[in-house]
Amino acid sequence: MTTQDIHKNPFPRKNPPIYIGRFAPTPSGALHFGSLVTALGSYLDAKAHKGRWLLRIEDIDRNRSQRQAITTIYHQLETLQLHWDGKIRLQSQHLNDYAHALTQLQPHLYYCTCSRKYWQPTAPQGALGAIYPRHCQNQKTPPPQQNSAIRLSLPFQTAHFYDRLLGAQQFTFQKDLGDPILRRRDGDIAYALAVVVDDALQHITHIVRGQDLLAITVLQNHLQTLLNLPRPTYLHLPLALTPDRQKLSKQNHAPP
Ligand code: GLU
Ligand code: ZN
Numbered sequence: 001m002t003t004q005d006i007h008k009n010p011f012p013r014k015n016p017p018i019y020i021g022r023f024a025p026t027p028s029g030a031l032h033f034g035s036l037v038t039a040l041g042s043y044l045d046a047k048a049h050k051g052r053w054l055l056r057i058e059d060i061d062r063n064r065s066q067r068q069a070i071t072t073i074y075h076q077l078e079t080l081q082l083h084w085d086g087k088i089r090l091q092s093q094h095l096n097d098y099a100h101a102l103t104q105l106q107p108h109l110y111y112c113t114c115s116r117k118y119w120q121p122t123a124p125q126g127a128l129g130a131i132y133p134r135h136c137q138n139q140k141t142p143p144p145q146q147n148s149a150i151r152l153s154l155p156f157q158t159a160h161f162y163d164r165l166l167g168a169q170q171f172t173f174q175k176d177l178g179d180p181i182l183r184r185r186d187g188d189i190a191y192a193l194a195v196v197v198d199d200a201l202q203h204i205t206h207i208v209r210g211q212d213l214l215a216i217t218v219l220q221n222h223l224q225t226l227l228n229l230p231r232p233t234y235l236h237l238p239l240a241l242t243p244d245r246q247k248l249s250k251q252n253h254a255p256p
Contacts, residue, residue: 019051027069030256034248042208055084127215131178159218
């Protein structure tokens with residue numbers, strides 16, 4: 001190899017940083033106090049490790065994302081002097097990356113045409129909501145004349161990970177999560193898949209985010225294994241709650 005060949009490397013990384021963190025808000029509205037706790041937590045952890053702190057806008061959900069909110073988020077972060085490193089990644093500009101990942105998962109996917117209204121009322125509750133009862137688990141080809149969601153078949157196993165703040169964690173796929181939707185009926189890719197692809201493409205090494213995403217970590221780890229992607233480390237911060245112990249959100253009118 002000549003020196004010229006070295007310079008052709010599309011990913012030149014002299015002294016690669018050992019810490020790359022990120023803040024990844026969904027632009028469903030302006031940042032509220034709860035999202036700022038996550039922003040500040042991930043920012044400070046990156047700075048404490050002399051790492052980089054990237055900004056990713058998770059605007060893949062067309063129903064929830066608002067153009068205006070994206071600009072507002074930039075202003076809010078700049079006002080608070082939470083300056084991000086490098087280029088911002090907008091998920092809506094990388095749909096091909098997620099579609100490609102979905103094709104790689106093909107052997108583990110099935111098509112689901114069930115309407116939530118039929119199975120949810122009787123389904124057991126998991127850590128993130130009702131557990132889908134796998135009616136469609138054998139539907140390996142798209143059913144004709146019907147839009148269907150695509151689900152990932154999860155194993156009947158318990159999965160573990162280590163949280164830097166909370167210590168050892170364990171969740172059982174079918175009891176706590178159930179087979180998740182990776183592509184919705186309207187064609188949109190689900191957050192859980194997009195986030196895994198992005199964390200890998202942005203070389204994220206450390207994830208700091210809210211505890212509402214604790215259980216979904218085992219799903220993301222599972223996707224990383226299936227897609228042969230590296231696994232970052234995780235730290236889940238306590239959530240800012242309202243006086244009646246609800247998570248702050250746009251739904252309960254958390255002010256910007
Ligand atoms: N976009 C997600 C949210 O706003 C966060 C994703 C993550 O940090 O992994 O809740
Ligand atoms: Zn189904």
